[in-house]
Amino acid sequence: MILGKARDKRGNPVLLRTPSMKDLHRLVGYMNSLVEENANILLGKKISVKDEKSWLTDIIKRMKQGTYFYIIADVDGEIAGTANFAKGVHRQSHVAGFGVSVNKKFRKLGIGSLLAKEVFKHARRSGVRIITLGVFPRNTVAIKMYRKLGFKKYGLLPHSIRDGRGYTDEILMCRRLC
Numbered sequence: 001m002i003l004g005k006a007r008d009k010r011g012n013p014v015l016l017r018t019p020s021m022k023d024l025h026r027l028v029g030y031m032n033s034l035v036e037e038n039a040n041i042l043l044g045k046k047i048s049v050k051d052e053k054s055w056l057t058d059i060i061k062r063m064k065q066g067t068y069f070y071i072i073a074d075v076d077g078e079i080a081g082t083a084n085f086a087k088g089v090h091r092q093s094h095v096a097g098f099g100v101s102v103n104k105k106f107r108k109l110g111i112g113s114l115l116a117k118e119v120f121k122h123a124r125r126s127g128v129r130i131i132t133l134g135v136f137p138r139n140t141v142a143i144k145m146y147r148k149l150g151f152k153k154y155g156l157l158p159h160s161i162r163d164g165r166g167y168t169d170e171i172l173m174c175r176r177l178c
């Protein structure tokens, strides 16, 4: 489903849309390119088509249930970036965890910010009032973007992420939506 049309900083059209099973192989390529560049994301090793297929099947189902939201920034049929939110349950259904990434080729063009703002719009509509995220302390680029988007640090989870043979901490940030 097409959610909106925007332009990156160079003026190129960016289609904001939800995923379908047709995106399977493109999503595998997209995620594995982030792994290859050793991006500061939770996924630490390449994903198989089989695993991505079950993940995609599950998120499409959860999107229909309204507990998950996933958006693709599509530039000329290529996945330039993705973002998502996952709603909490019960007394935390107004809280959602947020994630965003942009393909190396399309960075610094405003696409990460575009994706985030679109996600916030849909989160607000679905009753989310607080957005949370976790970020590696060394990911200064993402932290800068999150601050610009209104996120504030509220904590640090020590050794939360396995990192090679050791561990790294996770900076916890949040932003109100109302």
Ligand SMILES: CC(C)(COP(=O)(O)OP(=O)(O)OC[C@H]1O[C@@H](n2cnc3c(N)ncnc32)[C@H](O)[C@@H]1OP(=O)(O)O)[C@@H](O)C(=O)NCCC(=O)NCCS
Residues within 6 Å of the ligand: 039, 040, 041, 100, 101, 102, 103, 106, 107, 108, 109, 110, 111, 112, 113, 114, 134, 135, 136, 139, 141, 142, 144, 145, 146, 148
């Ligand atoms: C973090 C990430 C999503 C940013 O996406 P992006 O599309 O490049 O970001 P934007 O172009 O919207 O930039 C937003 C702001 O972030 C900051 N920023 C982005 N790239 C930057 C860079 N290379 N150096 C310094 N600041 C940078 C700037 O403040 C920028 O605002 P400005 O354009 O007004 O100066 C992208 O770098 C990425 O996908 N990285 C790998 C995956 C990742 O780290 N995801 C987040 C995991 S927590």
